[in-house]
Amino acid sequence: MSKVRVLAGTRKGAFILTSDGKRQNWEVSGPHFAGWEIYHMKGSTADPNRIFASQTSGWFGQVIQRSDDGGKTWIQPGTPPGEPTTGPGGMPKGESNKFVYDDSKETGKPLTTHQWYDGTQKPWVFKRVWHLEPSLSDPDTVYAGVEDAALFRSTDGGKSWHELSGLRGHGTGPRWQPGAGGMCLHTIILDPKNPKRIYIAISAAGAFRTDDGGETWRPINKGLYSKYIPEPTAEVGHCVHRIALHPSRPDVLFMQKHWDVMRTDNAGDSWQKISGNLPTDFGFVIDVNAHEPETVYVVPIKSDGEHFPLDGKLRVYRSKSGGNEWEELGKGLPQRDCYVNVLRDAMAVDSLDKSGIYFGTTGGQVYVSPDGGDNWATIVRDLPPVLSVEVQTLA
Amino acid sequence: MIRVILPPHLRGLARISGEVELEIAGQVTQRAVLDALEARYPMLSGTIRDHVTQQRRPFLRFFACGEDWSHEEPDAPLPEAIASGAEPLLIVGAIAGG
Numbered sequence: 001m002s003k004v005r006v007l008a009g010t011r012k013g014a015f016i017l018t019s020d021g022k023r024q025n026w027e028v029s030g031p032h033f034a035g036w037e038i039y040h041m042k043g044s045t046a047d048p049n050r051i052f053a054s055q056t057s058g059w060f061g062q063v064i065q066r067s068d069d070g071g072k073t074w075i076q077p078g079t080p081p082g083e084p085t086t087g088p089g090g091m092p093k094g095e096s097n098k099f100v101y102d103d104s105k106e107t108g109k110p111l112t113t114h115q116w117y118d119g120t121q122k123p124w125v126f127k128r129v130w131h132l133e134p135s136l137s138d139p140d141t142v143y144a145g146v147e148d149a150a151l152f153r154s155t156d157g158g159k160s161w162h163e164l165s166g167l168r169g170h171g172t173g174p175r176w177q178p179g180a181g182g183m184c185l186h187t188i189i190l191d192p193k194n195p196k197r198i199y200i201a202i203s204a205a206g207a208f209r210t211d212d213g214g215e216t217w218r219p220i221n222k223g224l225y226s227k228y229i230p231e232p233t234a235e236v237g238h239c240v241h242r243i244a245l246h247p248s249r250p251d252v253l254f255m256q257k258h259w260d261v262m263r264t265d266n267a268g269d270s271w272q273k274i275s276g277n278l279p280t281d282f283g284f285v286i287d288v289n290a291h292e293p294e295t296v297y298v299v300p301i302k303s304d305g306e307h308f309p310l311d312g313k314l315r316v317y318r319s320k321s322g323g324n325e326w327e328e329l330g331k332g333l334p335q336r337d338c339y340v341n342v343l344r345d346a347m348a349v350d351s352l353d354k355s356g357i358y359f360g361t362t363g364g365q366v367y368v369s370p371d372g373g374d375n376w377a378t379i380v381r382d383l384p385p386v387l388s389v390e391v392q393t394l395a
Numbered sequence: 396m397i398r399v400i401l402p403p404h405l406r407g408l409a410r411i412s413g414e415v416e417l418e419i420a421g422q423v424t425q426r427a428v429l430d431a432l433e434a435r436y437p438m439l440s441g442t443i444r445d446h447v448t449q450q451r452r453p454f455l456r457f458f459a460c461g462e463d464w465s466h467e468e469p470d471a472p473l474p475e476a477i478a479s480g481a482e483p484l485l486i487v488g489a490i491a492g493g
Contacts, residue, residue: 033407034407035403035404035407036404057404058454059402059404059452059455060404060408060452060455061441061445063442076438078437095440097440097441097446098441100447
């Protein structure tokens with residue numbers, strides 16, 4: 001019997017929601033790491049019992065957690081409870097929390113500056129991990145997107161982290177600037193067909209691609225138009241909120257930008273607007289049905305100044321034609337007095353026969369549609385504000 | 396024996412309850428206490444002071460014998476009451492936000 005495991009990161013802890021393949025009855029486990037912000041949790045496809053979590057705090061900094069039993073127990077990689085606290089040679093453990101920009105001559109780039117809100121330049125300072133993306137094939141390899149924007153990789157199960165500094169240092173960094181939430185690298189997509197290709201997105205810099213496993217990078221923002229920046233078609237500086245792809249067609253990407261829903265058919269070399277008949281094309285999340293590569297989901301949000309749905313009605317919009325023609329889906333979702341937001345990492349799809357769609361809100365609700373968006377139900381209603389939602393489809 | 400009281404979130408992270416007791420050889424300073432604390436509980440590395448700069452995190456404060464020691468030099472000797480274990484060193488999270 002198939003199962004699904006939903007990983008919900010919230011402002012005050014992590015929650016794990018499990019159900020069988022019917023996705024009607026749910027068990028809720030948590031809060032794990034109560035009181036801490038859990039920006040993101042994601043399971044490894046190579047070993048579904050392995051889950052990585054970003055535990056963070058404005059007071060106490062960044063902590064990485066890992067579970068090897070599907071979220072029942074957690075360790076800080078390199079520091080299992082009960083084991084000696086020093087490694088071979090007496091070196092203290094605790095390296096798993098350490099994210100240090102690589103400015104070494106051999107492998108790194110000088111720690112340069114980026115643009116601040118007021119146009120001045122500021123040096124990179126590590127703040128937190130926004131997104132964890134486990135390798136598709138190796139359970140010990142995982143990528144971390146961090147604020148201030150950079151990409152890190154661990155090849156030892158999260159024990160130690162090394163920056164892929166070719167991204168931060170490729171040349172456009174001084175023109176990157178923070179979005180309202182900070183200058184964060186929030187999206188990491190590993191190409192399922194080409195292990196050397198990775199897409200990432202940064203607010204507010206844009207989308208970038210490597211074709212050599214992370215050594216060199218280039219912006220892929222041609223076709224984006226951001227009227228709120230001095231040069232609307234600039235090479236970088238765009239506030240990309242989220243990118244998604246279908247594994248069968250990794251050259252086709254869908255993007256929810258600050259404003260505008262976009263699509264590329266050539267791995268980001270050029271983008272076209274597909275907002276079509278959406279009532280507003282501001283939003284944060286975007287995702288693709290697990291079985292229909294042209295079926296895309298967004299949650300329109302009223303505007304950048306009013307982060308809630310139009311008219312108090314929470315509605316997902318679905319396009320079955322890869323964009324432009326959108327239908328509203330609200331059956332089972334609140335259709336009055338609803339003024340929540342859906343943050344960029346808070347939507348996911350499962351790969352059961354009828355692809356399930358999930359999203360979480362800043363009001364603490366997590367919703368599921370077990371039938372591709374036609375009907376929605378509440379999994380849990382009163383969590384802390386939801387920062388991220390991922391789902392694992394388990395055999 | 397030095398006594399240290401951590402904020403609840405860090406006690407949870409280190410999987411401890413109550414005070415921490417640490418043996419410190421030599422002069423008892425903020426740096427010596429934090430070095431010993433992180434050696435005993437490596438999961439606390441980076442949570443009280445930055446990994447690289449070793450600067451105290453802005454929303455944390457150090458109190459000794461009712462005095463705020465947050466801005467003292469990290470190698471300054473702590474009061475005798477702390478060094479003797481008569482009083483605990485308090486590491487306090489600022490009350491800010493919800």
